[in-house]
Amino acid sequence: MGTDDKIDAKADELKGKVKETAGRATDDEDLQAEGEGDQVKGNLKQAGEKVKDIFK
Template identity: 75%
Template sequence: MPGKDDMGTDDKFDAKADQLKGKVKEGVGDATDDQGLQAEGQTEQSKGHLKEAAEKVKDVFKK
């Protein structure tokens, strides 16, 4: 099914995007000494890592 593979790719991309956005937010928070933005960035990175882990688990069960 082509749609199924595309969804996995989209989910993986979303996970990496969350990680990148979080890294940027954390960096801006560090540069501006904004602890709230730092925490938000760390949270977003964690969310991305969790999504990525979930995708890896899905990949294992596909095989």
């Protein structure tokens, strides 16, 4: 299950980067902010997975 969670976290981060880039390209501040939020969410998930790995 850990690998799936890591993949999910990385997917959130990458999805966020795409949204942020699209938002910048189209001057859509809402999309850009949503992308930045997705990246933060993905980074937090990845940090949580790393903590879990430390305690295994």
